[in-house]
Structure formats: structure tokens, C-alpha cells
Amino acid sequence: METGKALVQELAGVARRAAHPRGPARAGCPACGRVAPAVLADRADGTVVRHGHAVAKAHAPGTDDAAHRTRLAVAAHPRLSGILLPPLPVSAAEVRGRPVTAWPYGTPVDPTDPDAAPWEEAATLLARLHAVPPAELPGPLPPMRGPAKAALAVARMRAAGPHPAAAPVLAAWARLPPWARAEPEPPDPPLTALCHGDLHLGQLVRHPAATGPWLLIDVDDLGLGDPAWDLARPAAWYAAGLLAPDVWARFLGAYRAAGGPAVPPDGDPWPRLDVPARALTVQTAALAVAKSRAEHRDLDDVELAVVEACTRIATLLPELDPDCTS
Structure with missing residues (x-):
């Protein structure tokens, strides 16, 4: 997706005003002399532009206004202090028909230094998030969108056209219970915990930048929802052989040590993690197939690994798969 120059300029203006809320840009601002704004992300679900100490985000077209406002109110609530990065006041709530928010700039996880990845910090933040009583927060709280995003990924793969890897992904998708496919049935387990909905290492930043503690970002x-969903991506990577066992053990151990309610405090966590991990495996594989089709290339080794994991999911014996609906 290529960002329009006009959208970038308008977002840069929102970020600039958020960075300098008391008037004109102060002398020495490192961003005010830039020729072009810094585009940090440009995807269908959001465009993010940085100016100095602030960033502005244009959220996805069609974002539900009421749910969006509630999510922002939760991020700004004192109960989430030290867990979620809080938003900044904005001069415009909409740009080109898309909701816009402003946030402090934080230092992201360094993708070139996997040994320094903050797995324990991420797990601890999740445990703290899941422990916040929903009744203490602004509402009504919308459902966590994890299952809906998995369904969108499968729809995107189908729309991309035929692909030899699509069959095992769709077969694995069919083995999931209705609630994990975002189908309109009562979820099991019930939606009882405050969840992030899209946890990965790209959803953490240090704030204040470079020196501050890690915080969760992106409340879209x-x-x-089911708090196990927030553990599902690292669980799926571990099951597919993409996350080292010791890293998974550190992540799970930190979550348990912080009192996270998604899994029992000891013993086998997989009865709680199995369905969400399978759903995230399908989501990851579906996006990989769609992207490879759009880019006219073969699947890479990581993408092949998640597709192969879907093949294993699709061939589970029914007696070993209590959630099988076929």
C-alpha cells in the first residue's frame, strides 16, 4: 500500500501539533527541519507518521466510532498507567475520513537484536492487562478483535486467488470451533478479561524513548475476550518450531510469575492455549499465502513452516481434537 502524500502531510501536522501543544515548535526540535515526515508504518489497517516526540496514526477506514472512542478512553485511564502507552490530545479527530490519534514516540523493539527481545516484559505487561477488572474501565467494552482478524486473514487469502498452500490452511481453519472463527455463536470461554488482541513484539515500545520502561501500544x-488469545502467537511460533523452547519457557514463566489468568499457575498450559494457538497459526499462514500470491513469489522457509503446521492441524485425529466440528 502506498501512502498518499496529502495524508502523510496532514498526519505530520497532527503529530507536530501534538509534539508542541503549547504553541509553535520550540527551537532545536529535531524534526522541525526535516524535509519529509517519517512514515513509520503504512498498511491497510493504519498509517503512522512521526514528528519528533510524537506520532500520528490514521486508523483503518470503516473503524467503528463507538468502539474506537472506548478503546482510547481505556488507554488513557489511570488503571492502565504503566501498561498501555496513553494517547496525546489531538487537534483533529479525523483526516480524510479516517479516525486519527496521536501518541508519544517510543523506541520499538530492535529486530536486529533477537537476544535482547523483551519477552519477559511483554508477558508481565499482558498479565497485568488481563488482571484489570473490566468493571473499573470506561464502557461498554467492545469484544477483542483477535478472532475477527483471523477471519479477515482467511478472507484475504481466498480473495488472492488459487494457491497450492491454501488447501491445508482452509482445512485447519475448518477444524477450529466457531468462536475462534469469529462466527456468531456464544464464545467459549466467555469474554471476561481485558485483552490486547494482537500481541507481538512490534506492539511494545520504550517510553520515554530509549530509557523508559516497556509499554504496550496499538489498542485497535x-x-x-479470552486472555489465552494474547499468548497465542508466541505459543503458535513455539509449536511450529519458530520460537526456541527456552524463549517460550521464559515468556510463559514470566506470565505465570506475574499472576496471569490465561493459563493455570503450573502444569500443562496447552488445554487453554491450543485453540487460540491453532487460530493464530492459520492467520499467519493465510497472510503468508496471500502475500506470496500478491508478490508472485514462492513461500519462504518461515512461511512454509506455518503452512506445514496447518497441515498437522488439519490431520489431527478427531478423537484427539475435542473442538472439531466436522
């Missing part, structure tokens, strides 16, 4: 999928 935040809401009530």
Missing part, C-alpha cells in the same frame, strides 16, 4: 483490537 483491545477489548473483552
Whole structure:
């Protein structure tokens, strides 16, 4: 997706005003002399532009206004202090028909230094998030959008056209219970915990930048749901052989040590993690197939690994798969 220059300029203006809320840009601002704004992300679900100490985000077209406002109110609530990065006041709530928010700039996880990845910090933040009583927060809280995003990924793969890897992904998708496919049935387990909805290492930043503690960002999928979903991506990577066992053990151990409610405090966590991990495996594989089709290339080794994991999911014996609906 290529960002329009006009959208970038308008977002840069929102970020600039958020960075300098008391008037004109102060002398020495490192961003005010830049020729072009810094585009940090440009995807269908959001465009993010940085100016100095602030960033502005244009959220996805069609964002639900009421749910969006509630999610922002939760991020700004004192109960989430030290867990979620709080938003900044903005001069415009909409740009080119898309909701816009402003946030402090934080230092992201360094993708070139995997040994320094903050897995324990991420797990601890999740445990703290899941422990916040929803009744103490602004509402009504919308559902966490994790299952909906998995369904969108499968729809995107289908729309991309035929692909030899699509069959095992769709077969694995069919083995999931309705609630994990975002189908309109009562979820099991019930939606009882505040969840992030799209946890990965790209959803953490240090704030204040470079020296501050790690905080969770991106509340677009935040809401009530099964907290196991927030552990599902690292669980799926571990099951597919993409996350080292010791890293998974550190992540799970930190979550348990912080009192996270998604899994029992000891013993086998997989009865709680199995369905969400399978759903995230399908989501990851579906996006990989769609992207490879759009880019006219073969699947890479990581993408092949998640597709192969879907093949294993699709061939589970029914007696070993209590959630099988076929």
C-alpha cells in the first residue's frame, strides 16, 4: 500500500501539533527541519507518521466510532498507567475520513537484536492487562478483535486467488470451533478479561524513548475476550518450531510469575492455549499465502513452516481434537 502524500502531510501536522501543544515548535526540535515526515508504518489497517516526540496514526477506514472512542478512553485511564502507552490530545479527530490519534514516540523493539527481545516484559505487561477488572474501565467494552482478524486473514487469502498452500490452511481453519472463527455463536470461554488482541513484539515500545520502561501500544483490537488469545502467537511460533523452547519457557514463566489468568499457575498450559494457538497459526499462514500470491513469489522457509503446521492441524485425529466440528 502506498501512502498518499496529502495524508502523510496532514498526519505530520497532527503529530507536530501534538509534539508542541503549547504553541509553535520550540527551537532545536529535531524534526522541525526535516524535509519529509517519517512514515513509520503504512498498511491497510493504519498509517503512522512521526514528528519528533510524537506520532500520528490514521486508523483503518470503516473503524467503528463507538468502539474506537472506548478503546482510547481505556488507554488513557489511570488503571492502565504503566501498561498501555496513553494517547496525546489531538487537534483533529479525523483526516480524510479516517479516525486519527496521536501518541508519544517510543523506541520499538530492535529486530536486529533477537537476544535482547523483551519477552519477559511483554508477558508481565499482558498479565497485568488481563488482571484489570473490566468493571473499573470506561464502557461498554467492545469484544477483542483477535478472532475477527483471523477471519479477515482467511478472507484475504481466498480473495488472492488459487494457491497450492491454501488447501491445508482452509482445512485447519475448518477444524477450529466457531468462536475462534469469529462466527456468531456464544464464545467459549466467555469474554471476561481485558485483552490486547494482537500481541507481538512490534506492539511494545520504550517510553520515554530509549530509557523508559516497556509499554504496550496499538489498542485497535483491545477489548473483552479470552486472555489465552494474547499468548497465542508466541505459543503458535513455539509449536511450529519458530520460537526456541527456552524463549517460550521464559515468556510463559514470566506470565505465570506475574499472576496471569490465561493459563493455570503450573502444569500443562496447552488445554487453554491450543485453540487460540491453532487460530493464530492459520492467520499467519493465510497472510503468508496471500502475500506470496500478491508478490508472485514462492513461500519462504518461515512461511512454509506455518503452512506445514496447518497441515498437522488439519490431520489431527478427531478423537484427539475435542473442538472439531466436522
